[in-house]
Amino acid sequence: MKWIVITQPQAFEHEAEYIAKLLSYGVDYIHLRKPDMAVGEFESLLQSIPESLHPRLTLHDHFSLAESYRVGGLHLNSRQSTLPDSFHGRVSRSCHSLEEVVRWRDGVEYLFLSPIFDSISKRGYSSAFTPSQMQEASAKGLIDKKVIALGGVRLENIPSLRQLGFGGVAQLGDIWQRIDDESYLREIRQAL
Secondary structure, three states: OEEEEEOOOOOOOOHHHHHHHHHHOOOOEEEEOOOOOOHHHHHHHHHHOOHHHHHHEEEOOOHHHHHHHOOOEEEEOOOOOOOOOOOOOEEEEEEOOHHHHHHHOOOOOEEEEOOOOOOOOOOOOOOOOOHHHHHHHHHOOOOOOOEEEEOOOOHHHHHHHHHHOOOEEEEOHHHHHOOOOHHHHHHHHHHO
8 A cells, every 4th residue: 555645734844854754664655735835935845855755755736846856746636737748757636525536537646535534634624435435435446546545544544444445545634743653653654
């Protein structure tokens, strides 16, 4: 299973160092999601991340920086729904329904489906799917290696996501709350 981490929307001290740390623990991709960050500040963050790690970064914002910083991926969503013509890397997309998974699966490497569980980072953002809906979607092949579970993902629910056939997990709330717990980071990598 893929392990993807999405950054917190606000910048914070030593963020680039934490991004490098997560990648060293086996995170496959870091999604840089900074919807309110100015392009200059976003570029400063990219510059502070070692260039050797840029192929494992995916931008949610400021797609114009992708080529000059040689980032590996771009993520399509409601704010950024069009790829630059010159981009030939990894493409991912956000989905909030099974119908969107069907609609958008072609032409992307993977899709986020959310929220699978109650969100940790967004108060009041509850799971959009019942366990029986997830089972049915899995049985129909809608959940497969191309679909990444997002929303409330914790270590303890990784086994059930694997059983449903998800291709990986994306974390935001839980991982940043436990970023200094190195044993937890190792446990997640092992669980995946």
